[in-house]
Amino acid sequence: MTNVSGFEVLRSKIYGNGGDGIRGLDDGAYRIEENEIYANGGDGIDLSEAGSGSVSGLIAGNYIGTNASGTGSGNGSHGIRLGRNSEGVVARNNRIWNNSGDGVRLTQDALKKNRITTDSTQPYYQAGLNAFRNNAGEPSNQPRP
Numbered sequence: 001m002t003n004v005s006g007f008e009v010l011r012s013k014i015y016g017n018g019g020d021g022i023r024g025l026d027d028g029a030y031r032i033e034e035n036e037i038y039a040n041g042g043d044g045i046d047l048s049e050a051g052s053g054s055v056s057g058l059i060a061g062n063y064i065g066t067n068a069s070g071t072g073s074g075n076g077s078h079g080i081r082l083g084r085n086s087e088g089v090v091a092r093n094n095r096i097w098n099n100s101g102d103g104v105r106l107t108q109d110a111l112k113k114n115r116i117t118t119d120s121t122q123p124y125y126q127a128g129l130n131a132f133r134n135n136a137g138e139p140s141n142q143p144r145p
């Protein structure tokens with residue numbers, strides 16, 4: 001199949017799955033907003049295994065590794081994982097806590113093609129920023145290549 005246009009996941013609770021909370025396997029534009037994605041065995045959101053074209057889209061306003069009440073547990077791997085086919089993904093205003101792997105994992109050359117808005121001087125949730133926190137409540141789990 002060609003020309004798959006990605007998908008939308010909006011305002012859903014996605015928890016307790018053995019694998020990733022959301023895993024995109026097709027090229028296209030993704031819109032993943034205002035979800036609670038926690039306690040999944042794999043990554044919270046994994047777009048790194050999408051097809052051979054490109055993946056773009058918006059990941060915004062999600063709880064990843066916790067829930068709105070702050071009681072949900074982390075995902076078993078990374079919070080957000082983007083791979084070489086990700087180009088033009090914007091991740092902003094996400095609360096990324098408690099994940100066992102990295103908060104945001106950018107593989108291959110994904111780092112230079114996507115926009116992860118964060119500010120390491122702000123440990124907790126700020127408008128326009130992602131917030132990263134580990135199990136000890138320390139600001140950590142920062143994006144890294």
Ligand SMILES: [Ca+2]
Pocket residue numbers: 020023042043046081
């Ligand atoms: Ca995965």
